[in-house]
Amino acid sequence: MEYMNKSIEEIHEALKKGKVTSKELIQESLKKSHELQEKCNAFVTILDDAKEQEVTEDVLSGIPYGIKDNYSTKGILSTGSSNTLKDYIPFFTATAIENLERHGAVAVGKTVMDEFGMGGTGTTGHTGIVKNPWDTTRMCAGSSAGSAAAVAAGVFPYATGSDTGDSIRKPAAYCGIVGYKPTYGMISRYGLFPFASSLDHCGALTRNVKDAAIVVDAMKGKDKYDMTSWDSSNINLASSLTGEVKGKKLCYIKELCDISSYPNASATLKEHLENFVNTLEKVKSLGIEIEEVSVDKTLLNALASVYVVISCAEATSNMSNLTGFIFGPRGEGENYIDMMKDYRTKNFSPLIKRRFVIGSYVLQKENKDRYFHNAQRVRRLLVDTWNQLFEKYDAVILPVGSGPAKHLDGSIDILDKDTAPLEEHLQVGNFGGFPSITIPDGFIDGLPVALNLTGACYDDANVLNIAYAIENILGYKNQTSKGGE
Amino acid sequence: MDKYKVLIGLEMHCEISKTNTKVFSSARNSYDDTPNTNIRPVDMAFPGTLPVVNKEAVRKALMASIILNCKQPEYIYFERKNYYYPDLPKGFQITQETKPAPVGIYGELTYEVGEETKTIRVNNIHLEEDAASSTHHEDTTTINYNRAGVPLLELVTEPDFHSAEEAVSFLETMRSIYQYANISEADSKKGQIRCDVNVSIMDASLDEKDPKNWGTKIEIKNVNSFGGVRDAINYEIKRQIELKEDGKYDEMEQQTRRFDEESGTTIYMRSKVDAIDYKYFVEPNIPKFKLDKKWLEEIKATIPPLATERRDKYINELGVSPRDAKIIVKEKPLADYFEETVSLGANPQSAANWINSIILGHLNKMEKTIEELFLTPKMLKGLIDLVESSKISGKQAKEVLTKSLEEEKDPVKLVSELGMSQITDEGELTKIIKEVIEENPTQLESYKKNPKLFDYFVGQVMKKTRGKANPALSAKILKQELDK
Structure with a gap:
């Protein structure tokens, strides 16, 4: 009997009834971890010595889960999938992980990511590329690639992720699972290796919306070590999932969803957008109103640049602590400058170095207003635009990306510049700190595709409840890469 | 000299020593603990650590801003100043650079130079974190992270000083303010005060109000004592005048120099063109917060009496001679000691006499501070009472006090031990x-x-x-x- 492919509540039920023990769950999860490692390379560390936890009334107690490798875990290697921290064993645990531990959760692995979260492919981690468990010639997307692959493969019911642009929600889409990043500050970032602090979010990857709610309920909370965290003790996401959504209002953005925006549309893109339109019809059957809205295309086209400028600028500064002196493998050289240069030159991937160059460039005195400050102005415009939509609508519903997972061999997929805003629109969720959740909404060529719901800050319960109701009628709940429900 | 006018501006860094913890970290803010013991993960920039603002440090910074008659911002926020140095583990310093972020902008302060009263303009005062301290040995350097993250106030004046004497008098006034407002011990021996000085000269006949007439600004970095400030300024004035007289002044580029304490000279460091671009941007981990007017009022109401106020009180209410009052208020701990002695019921002028003569003499000789003194205000009061009630003579008291300080014994006990009490029967x-x-x-x-x-x-x-x-x-x- 397998359990790791089931929902958290089902596993909890089995534990309570004594059908299975925490120890057996760990063994199953570890076995699957090693299998997946062979197949997809999802783990930096598999915790073979993970200890069972007492099963209590807490639904997470005794159940295995995975941690993205940019969460600081005391006594456990935490690399951020970077050679700069390839031997770093922290002496403190991230608040979000401590919160899960308090609920009796059992970590069984640290998952591979794009180096420090700076990538959307899952191919830039220092331990190698992560393959999509649905089709190993394809990518998982990133940066929470290993977490998405492992949850999709049924290694454990959930894993933590982090999301700076779409790093939870895109891999969730490519792997046919649920990816949820709550409102900025709902989960403390203390102990999360920073990429771009104003955009970084913690969150969860699961196989159904309720699990996402349960996990984030456990991870969240005001933290005295993170000033941007806020008190959400009056919010219980899991118990807000009533499925009652009649009269809720959603909107989608014409410029992103209408096929006419893509003169060179591939067959896949057409299918993806048609599937989205069909899904909207099903959603309407729930009594949800859906309207088409229009957003200035110039603004949408600026999205990706705004993201690059702000995230690279913050990343350059955030990663200035990586010198190889206090932690990380020390570089060689005659003096501290040479040693630092040696360490950074050797250990950062070229992709990251390129981002540092961009980050430094846009912050330079002579460029700062033109690039950095302008990016912040446009960020504000985008956030204002979405906030105006939230005055009228409960959430914005949009397709994720331009289709299913892309091939690892970059030469196979045709590059269509017109789809850039479609690929990047999830970043608005980071610009505004909005609650945002991706759920699977179909298949193209046997590979999962997804839709995303993004709502107003602090309105997580509402957004999740709508996702929960939609999930129930679409039929992709609890699917794993080995086959659906 | 009279041919030229000197313009001097100061950047005075003063650690806020009177908070329990550091400015963005919960580690202890303490000067003299064992190296590398007052550290939280954030002080060494371990991955994933975040700054958390110490409200008490902000309160003290705002108090300084109010005392300096500055304008306080509507919102408080912080910025990152990005640069690499071994004493800066994060690779950036959290500070406040861009107006209107600083805790105070555009203020002014009146201070005394000798018998004269002058006013200078404050450009801004901002709150930031100190770096770790480095100790250079023959072939290695050790770093003590106890200082990393200690709250630091940087005060930037306009170039309103015209002599080393004015600059130093201002610094002394500021030190006194920091001490009296309970913001800092402001002890340069403990490295709590560090100054950057900028000096330029211009033709005396020109109008100094027009910046176009100003000379080339020379910045002197890291002058760590008031004596150093005086020497650096005087050396720099002399150097610049010589260049002017030799006709070489116009070739001099805007530059940063450092003060060499041993030779008393300033040494070229770098040109303006090589100035570091610190790539400032708003620290995203500290949300902007709106300054509550009520809180500012509260802070204003709790500013303790400063030196001049206390001096006037001693003269007018306690009947202490102006000369003694002025000496007592020079250092706040001394004034506190005096006040405590008086509050115990001792005669104020007698207390002032003893403090300003034997006690200060002893402290100077032993190179001690009043806080380290064995003799408590209560003991001093006991001794004064013995004299007042004619139990011992003034001459005896002098002898006893000296002995008491030398042998660290309670003077009242000494009097009876020595059988010294007067025969009054x-x-x-x-x-x-x-x-x-x-x-x-x-x-x-x-x-x-x-x-x-x-x-x-x-x-x-x-x-x-x-x-x-x-x-x-x-x-x-x-x-x-x-x-x-």
């Missing part, structure tokens, strides 16, 4: 005086003709009592007995 004194007169019949005869011999008898009484006889009473009885 009239009967006992009369008995002793009668004996003295009987023992000196020849002198008694002489006295009748020459009353100047009275002093001889006083001496004899003192000799017999080993100085314990109350002088006034002795004189009175002696006179009676001799004139019988």
